[in-house]
Amino acid sequence: MQPQAVDASLCPLCGEPNRCAMEVEKETGVKQPPCWCTQADFTADLLARVPVEKQRLACICAACAAKD
Ligand SMILES: [Zn+2]
Numbered sequence: 001m002q003p004q005a006v007d008a009s010l011c012p013l014c015g016e017p018n019r020c021a022m023e024v025e026k027e028t029g030v031k032q033p034p035c036w037c038t039q040a041d042f043t044a045d046l047l048a049r050v051p052v053e054k055q056r057l058a059c060i061c062a063a064c065a066a067k068d
Pocket of ligand 1: 029063
């Protein structure tokens with residue numbers, strides 16, 4: 001892994017595991033139900049707080065999405 005590689009399983013805003021179903025599926029090889037994030041409403045404001053290098057790479061966690 002490259003030193004600056006983004007850990008897609010960690011929330012880019014709080015650093016906690018985002019538990020994205022798609023990442024869990026990749027990690028465990030176990031089929032997951034559709035992730036809550038496919039239903040969540042991520043506002044432009046919220047997305048703007050994600051560091052540029054992590055945008056589109058790491059999922060925001062449910063807690064941070066709910067805070068906005
Ligand atoms: Zn978070």
